[in-house]
Amino acid sequence: MFRPNDNFNLLPESYLFSEVAKRIREFRADHPDADIIRMDIGDVSLPLPECIIKAMHKAVDDQASQATFHGYGPEQGYSFLRDSIAEWDYNKRGIAHITADDIFISDGAKSDIGNIGDLFGKNIRVAVTDPVYPVYVDSNVIDGRAGILSDGRWSNILYLECTAENGFRPLLPADGICEVIYLCFPNNPTGTTSTKDELRKWVEYALRNEALIIYDSAYEAYITSDNVPRSIFEIEGAEHCAIEVRSFSKTAGFTGMRCGYTVVPRTLKYRFSDGKTASLHDMWNRRQCTKFNGASYIVQRGAAALYTPEGREAIAHNVGLYMKNAHTLREALLAKGYIVAGGVDSPYVWFKTPGCKTSWQLFEQLLHDAHITSTPGAGFGKAGEGYLRFTGFNSEENTIEAVKRITNC
Numbered sequence: 001m002f003r004p005n006d007n008f009n010l011l012p013e014s015y016l017f018s019e020v021a022k023r024i025r026e027f028r029a030d031h032p033d034a035d036i037i038r039m040d041i042g043d044v045s046l047p048l049p050e051c052i053i054k055a056m057h058k059a060v061d062d063q064a065s066q067a068t069f070h071g072y073g074p075e076q077g078y079s080f081l082r083d084s085i086a087e088w089d090y091n092k093r094g095i096a097h098i099t100a101d102d103i104f105i106s107d108g109a110k111s112d113i114g115n116i117g118d119l120f121g122k123n124i125r126v127a128v129t130d131p132v133y134p135v136y137v138d139s140n141v142i143d144g145r146a147g148i149l150s151d152g153r154w155s156n157i158l159y160l161e162c163t164a165e166n167g168f169r170p171l172l173p174a175d176g177i178c179e180v181i182y183l184c185f186p187n188n189p190t191g192t193t194s195t196k197d198e199l200r201k202w203v204e205y206a207l208r209n210e211a212l213i214i215y216d217s218a219y220e221a222y223i224t225s226d227n228v229p230r231s232i233f234e235i236e237g238a239e240h241c242a243i244e245v246r247s248f249s250k251t252a253g254f255t256g257m258r259c260g261y262t263v264v265p266r267t268l269k270y271r272f273s274d275g276k277t278a279s280l281h282d283m284w285n286r287r288q289c290t291k292f293n294g295a296s297y298i299v300q301r302g303a304a305a306l307y308t309p310e311g312r313e314a315i316a317h318n319v320g321l322y323m324k325n326a327h328t329l330r331e332a333l334l335a336k337g338y339i340v341a342g343g344v345d346s347p348y349v350w351f352k353t354p355g356c357k358t359s360w361q362l363f364e365q366l367l368h369d370a371h372i373t374s375t376p377g378a379g380f381g382k383a384g385e386g387y388l389r390f391t392g393f394n395s396e397e398n399t400i401e402a403v404k405r406i407t408n409c
């Protein structure tokens with residue numbers, strides 16, 4: 001008799017953003033005339049820059065001719081894109097040791113984050129911040145690594161609480177109590193960042209404990225502050241203990257296009273249980289060759305256009321607009337006297353209103369009273385209870401209108 005994966009039976013019934021979308025749909029059905037301003041999921045609103053569209057049109061034409069047609073591409077991604085990433089995102093930023101060979105193109109950071117657990121042993125303990133992007137936790141539940149859920153916490157996951165008291169920055173765990181640490185800076189959902197000195201401590205921890213850091217830097221394009229690293233590979237030694245996951249979604253508006261990449265340096269070596277050397281690079285390559293046939297040629301051509309002068313200028317412009325919105329939201333919430341984080345090097349603004357309403361109650365109140373959507377902090381973890389998250393990804397006009405409504409709330 002077929003038996004399904006029992007771990008699905010342990011998962012909460014729906015994924016956070018699906019639940020948010022469902023509640024918004026229900027509200028819309030009951031209030032068809034409501035002018036709803038979306039500030040929930042981190043989905044971009046600006047169209048793709050023209051140079052990307054042109055590159056993809058050209059790629060479509062390539063597929064129409066025998067001489068330029070592309071069938072299956074390399075599972076690791078095309079070198080025209082991997083070379084540009086290595087040059088612009090690493091080498092020109094002073095990270096000479098990351099090469100095109102270390103980079104794997106994918107259909108998005110979320111897929112890679114969900115899949116990366118294929119590299120982990122069965123009985124290891126993972127550490128996550130709380131609040132946290134739910135994919136880190138849910139994918140470990142599906143893989144059978146999380147243990148039992150009790151009072152909002154999985155028994156085999158180590159939670160590093162990020163609260164107003166610690167400035168929403170996780171503290172280092174004790175030595176020897178986890179083998180994998182998921183870090184995300186600029187952070188989703190709190191919008192906080194880590195300085196070079198702070199990040200160095202995590203790298204030292206991982207090296208000392210032979211642990212692995214999964215570093216999600218999907219929001220690095222939003223960093224403007226000095227001394228905030230854009231890549232974990234700015235820290236010496238990280239090439240021996242970290243995998244970095246990046247996305248074109250929030251940078252270049254690729255949420256609907258699906259393209260990202262993961263850097264698994266060749267220098268990343270651990271040991272299998274029989275003592276043999278395990279190269280995570282070779283393992284990830286084997287995993288991708290087995291389960292993935294590469295991202296679409298057309299989309300990769302579009303992504304490569306981001307690294308042209310026009311592409312870089314367009315991205316800087318779009319990121320600037322989203323940041324301005326995040327800043328506007330941050331200032332408005334601070335003016336109301338709320339606890340606020342993010343909105344400086346991040347498109348996300350994380351805040352808590354006075355009183356003791358739950359995140360979902362606040363979500364419903366804001367939706368009903370102001371027709372504004374948000375993401376309930378509790379959906380990101382127990383430590384997020386009472387918080388909401390806004391995004392700066394709407395238009396400037398809608399953000400200003402949202403601020404008016406919040407101010408009058």
Ligand code: MLT
Binds near residue numbers: 043188
């Ligand atoms: C978010 O809103 O947290 C993100 O957009 C979700 C995602 O990237 O999957």
